[in-house]
Amino acid sequence: MKYNNPLEIVNITTDVLADYLYKAISDLDSEDLVKFDNADYIKDYLDNTIDLLGTDNFYTNVLNSYYGINHSFGTDFFETQQQLKKYVCDANLYLINDSLAVNDTSNDYIACDYVLEMLEADRNDSDE
Structure with a gap:
């Protein structure tokens, strides 16, 4: 049997998204940064x-930002x-291209709360 169809699977966790x-x-510029004072924003x-980039490009940007461009x-x-496609479907993965699948286990709302905490910590550090 010859296995010619490779598939890389990567997880996007809440921490990776945050x-x-x-x-x-x-x-962002400081005047735009001030607007991010709540998790809903x-x-x-x-x-x-996600709407602007599309799902494929968004996931690709998240992965490149966190893992680097040439990460295996x-x-x-x-x-x-x-x-391969049946496996992706059964595992509820998102197929970016023919050989990279994303397992998005992140919680958007918790990630936004984490970001808010980090931004508030930055503001407190700059106030001191």
């Missing part, structure tokens, strides 16, 4: 980012493309 959001928001930012996630091999 790290991505925090980095993106922290890069951060959640709106997240939703708008470990590979499983399947005999046929149909077996």
Whole structure:
């Protein structure tokens, strides 16, 4: 049997999502940064980012931001493309391309709360 269909699977956890959001928001100008004073505003930012980028590009940006561009996630091999796609479907994964699947286990609301805590800590540090 020849297994010619590789599949890398990567997890996006709440911490990974929070790290991505925090980095993106922290890069904003200070007048825009002030607006992020509650988790609902951060959640709106997240939703708008996904809408603007599309799911594939959003997941790719999150992964590249956290793991780096050339990171290897470990590979499983399947005999046929149909077996690969069935596995992805059965495991409730999101297939970005023919060989990279995302297991999004993150909780958006908890990630937004984490980001708010980090931003508040930054504000407190800058006040001292």
